[in-house]
Structures are given as structure tokens and as C-alpha cells.
Amino acid sequence: MQTLGLYLSIPFCKSKCTYCNFASGVYPASQIDGYITRVIDDLRAMRSHAAEWGTELPEIVDTVYLGGGTPSLLSAEQLSRLFSALRREFVVLPASEITVECAPGQLEDASLASMAENGVNRISFGVQSFIDAEAKHSGRLHTREMALADLNRVRSAGISRLSLDLIAGLPGQTAGSWQESLEVLGSTGVDHASVYMLEVDDDSRLGREVNAGGFRYYAPQVPTDEAITDMYEEATGFLEKLGLQQYEISNFARKGRESRHNLKYWDRKPYLGLGLDAHSMLRAEDGAAMRFATTDELPGYMEAPSWQPRRLAREEELEETWFLGLRRNAGVNLRELAAQFGEETVREIQPTLVDLECEDLIVLSGSEVRLTARGRMVSNEVFERFLATTPVS
Ligand code: SF4
Known part of the structure; x- marks a missing residue:
């Protein structure tokens, strides 16, 4: 039985992190409702689009992933609207893995309760650094204390599968501060971690500043490539000792706690992405892969997602x-x-x-x-x- 992974992009953020190269932005909260309506319309229309394109769209969903952006900014009601719509259009298996990406310090009690009610069983926190100055200089809005408090709140709400993201290469980071972030991560007992190396490219404000040799965003304090590689290596060994086995270049998990949704991307299993800059891969009737993505411009997306499926x-x-x-x-x-x-x-x-x-x-x-x-x-x-x-x- 072929199953589907469903990705919903929520591109709203409270502030833009300096290293961010995603299609996300700081938009008025009043735009979120209209955006959710647009995504729900796409969910409803997808079956007839798939038939038009000659692609198979499995009806059974076994992984759902709300990414962004900052999906934890959605209100309880917006979350319920989304989950009700996707359960109307697809059969979501009871044992599905349902993940929401959350920013520490940006998760209201009512939204957390709504996630638990709607079957969310996995939360991925974008911590990036447990060193307050590093987080602040990168544009994050949380402290270590806030992140640790959120982990406890989420566990108390009955959501036990937790992942933390860290970035190696943030401005001001040193071997010592990186070790401290890793140790705090270890102390939380989470069953999954993602470790990314900072990408210095022109798609982020920090990357542009580094490339231009500028001083904004603490660019001169970005560690060298060698130091970043050392941090990554350090993380790999440290996490393995904690029992979090590396299963992908950036991902580590206890056995059986790998992200089933993300595995679909690397295993080239069918997934459907809805919302801004969301990517999909479905199979044509003869088995060929068909890829399509939505625009990364919010005003354009609100008018039409402009899918252009392409057969590989x-x-x-x-x-x-x-x-x-x-x-x-x-x-x-x-x-x-x-x-x-x-x-x-x-x-x-x-x-x-x-x-x-x-x-x-x-x-x-x-x-x-x-x-x-x-x-x-x-x-x-x-x-x-x-x-x-x-x-x-
Ligand atoms: S919270 Fe995530 S998506 Fe939003 S600006 Fe920061 S890194 Fe980008």
C-alpha cells in the first residue's frame, strides 16, 4: 500500500533570523487566516489536479509535517481548521507521525493544547544555540531558559517525541560554547537532534554580509570553515555517545525515532507539499517521478500556487x-x-x-x-x- 507524506508550509515568523535563507517573512498576523484558507482550498483541489496531471495521489497519509516559518504561531483555531481539512481530504492513519516545528518562546498554551488534541505527536524545536548571546545575535527571540521551559510544557501536554535543531557556525560561537550547547541538548534527553552547518550564501542577510566582508549581524565573528567542520565532527561523536545515532548527514536519533517524514524525501517516497515554496514528489501512473513546487512569493501564492509538474x-x-x-x-x-x-x-x-x-x-x-x-x-x-x-x- 502506497502512503503519502504531507508537508504544510507556514511561512510566518515574528522576526527574521540573520542566517535564514527560507521563504519566510514577518507579515501582519491578520494575513495568517487568509493563508490557511488558501492552503485548505489547495488541499481540496489536489485530487482533481493530480488526475489532470496523470499522477497518483495516495489517499492514505502516514506522516504530516508542519514546517516553516514558525507554525507554532498558528492559533488553536487555525490549527484545528487545518487538521480538520486534511482529515476530510485524506485518511490520516492513527499511527501517523505528525510533527510541528516550533520556535521556543513562541508557543501559546492554547496552540499547544490544540496540537495535542489534533494528534500532533512530535515537535521539532529550532533552538540553534543554547548560548543566549549567540541566539540573540542571530535574531532568535529565546533564551536557554525559555527553550528548556518549552520542552517541559510540551512533555506535560503529552507530546514525547522531541527534536532539537542546532547550527554550527553562528557568530561568536567557539569550541567551548558549542560544547556547552551540546551538553545542554544532552541534558534534555530528547530522542532526535538535527545539526546543520551554517550556510554562507547570498540567500541570507548574514551570508551576504560575510561574503561582502561587512560588519553587520556580527559577520566578522562567524567561525572559520575549519572551525565549523570541527564543531560538526564534535557533535557527531557527542551525539553518538548519547545514543543518538547519525542516520543522515544532519540528523541523529535514538533507534526507531528517526523522522519518518524526512526519510520519505531521501527514500524518494511520495509526498505532497502545500503552501508557500512547498515541494512535492508524486509518481506518474507508469511509476516515473513527477516533481512540482509552489512559488516562493507570498502575494503570488495567494493568487495561485502555480504548480508546474515536471516528469523527471x-x-x-x-x-x-x-x-x-x-x-x-x-x-x-x-x-x-x-x-x-x-x-x-x-x-x-x-x-x-x-x-x-x-x-x-x-x-x-x-x-x-x-x-x-x-x-x-x-x-x-x-x-x-x-x-x-x-x-x-
Ligand atoms: S524562525 Fe526559522 S524560518 Fe523564521 S526566520 Fe528564523 S530560521 Fe527563518
Whole structure:
């Protein structure tokens, strides 16, 4: 039975974090109601769109993820409207994983109660740093105390699956302060953590400032690339010792507590994304992947989501299989790859595999190909080597 993951994008934030490169913004709260109505309209229309595009839209949903943005800004009533609409349009299995991303200090009691009533069983907190000055200098609105208090509130509301996000590379961060953030994370006993390395690119205010050699947003205090890599490595070892096994480049969990929703992205299972800048992958009737996304401009989205489904060529599917599969510690299975793309495809990639193994970037064990710890550090380079060799027989 094919099941569906459902992603709902809530792009509203109270303030814009300096490092943020997401399609999110600070909009008047009065716009949220209209936005929810727009998303519900899309939910209702999706089945007929899917039929028009010749894509299969599974009726059974087993993961739901409200991301953003800051979904914890939704009121109790807005949350209930959304969850009622999605249960009207889809069969949401009772054992579904239902996650909401929350910003510490931005979760009202009534909204938390509504989440619990509506079946939310997993919360992901965007903490980024437990050092108050680091959080503040990055534009976050919480302190360590607020974040820890929220974790207790959520547990008291009966939601026990908790994840915390940390970012390595925030301005002012040092090896010592990073260690402190990790230790506080460890003390919370959460069963999942995500660790991201700061992305310095022109898509965020901080990234632009760093690239321009400017002084705003504490840009000169951004740690060096080497220091950021060391922090990531430190986190990997620390979290493993806590019993949070790495299962993807940025994700760590106790056994059985991996994000089932996010695994669908890397395993290329069907998912539907609704709302601003939401991405989807469904399957055409012949099994080919169809991808589509909504615009990242809020006014444009409110007029029309402007989906333009695109059928992937087999070369693109193969590239994705490598690119997404290698992100997972489980890696890519060559037997499955051969079954899907042909024996010749696997034969032609062998020289690249041998080279990468000699360079200690991948490990080959039986029919599994996985990144090594070193390969994960330079994963983009490794992916490029695979993408340069993607024949399809
Ligand atoms: S809360 Fe998240 S989405 Fe909003 S500005 Fe900060 S990083 Fe971006």
C-alpha cells in the first residue's frame, strides 16, 4: 500500500533570523487566516489536479509535517481548521507521525493544547544555540531558559517525541560554547537532534554580509570553515555517545525515532507539499517521478500556487537516487539500483566507486554504498563525482 507524506508550509515568523535563507517573512498576523484558507482550498483541489496531471495521489497519509516559518504561531483555531481539512481530504492513519516545528518562546498554551488534541505527536524545536548571546545575535527571540521551559510544557501536554535543531557556525560561537550547547541538548534527553552547518550564501542577510566582508549581524565573528567542520565532527561523536545515532548527514536519533517524514524525501517516497515554496514528489501512473513546487512569493501564492509538474527523465531519477540516498547512513543499495536502472548503470559507475573508496570518501560493503565520516564532510564534492557518471541503460 502506497502512503503519502504531507508537508504544510507556514511561512510566518515574528522576526527574521540573520542566517535564514527560507521563504519566510514577518507579515501582519491578520494575513495568517487568509493563508490557511488558501492552503485548505489547495488541499481540496489536489485530487482533481493530480488526475489532470496523470499522477497518483495516495489517499492514505502516514506522516504530516508542519514546517516553516514558525507554525507554532498558528492559533488553536487555525490549527484545528487545518487538521480538520486534511482529515476530510485524506485518511490520516492513527499511527501517523505528525510533527510541528516550533520556535521556543513562541508557543501559546492554547496552540499547544490544540496540537495535542489534533494528534500532533512530535515537535521539532529550532533552538540553534543554547548560548543566549549567540541566539540573540542571530535574531532568535529565546533564551536557554525559555527553550528548556518549552520542552517541559510540551512533555506535560503529552507530546514525547522531541527534536532539537542546532547550527554550527553562528557568530561568536567557539569550541567551548558549542560544547556547552551540546551538553545542554544532552541534558534534555530528547530522542532526535538535527545539526546543520551554517550556510554562507547570498540567500541570507548574514551570508551576504560575510561574503561582502561587512560588519553587520556580527559577520566578522562567524567561525572559520575549519572551525565549523570541527564543531560538526564534535557533535557527531557527542551525539553518538548519547545514543543518538547519525542516520543522515544532519540528523541523529535514538533507534526507531528517526523522522519518518524526512526519510520519505531521501527514500524518494511520495509526498505532497502545500503552501508557500512547498515541494512535492508524486509518481506518474507508469511509476516515473513527477516533481512540482509552489512559488516562493507570498502575494503570488495567494493568487495561485502555480504548480508546474515536471516528469523527471531517467538520468535525473538516477542522480536523485545517488544524491538523496547517500545522505542517509544506510546509503544506496547497488542491487536495488540495478533492478531500477539496469545492470549496465551499476557497471559503469564501478570506476568512480573504486576511486572514491580509495580516497576514503565512501565505503563499499556487499551491495551497500555509504559515505564515510570524511565523505560526509565533503558530501557535495562526492555527489558531484556521482553526478558526472550517471549513465542509464
Ligand atoms: S524562525 Fe526559522 S524560518 Fe523564521 S526566520 Fe528564523 S530560521 Fe527563518
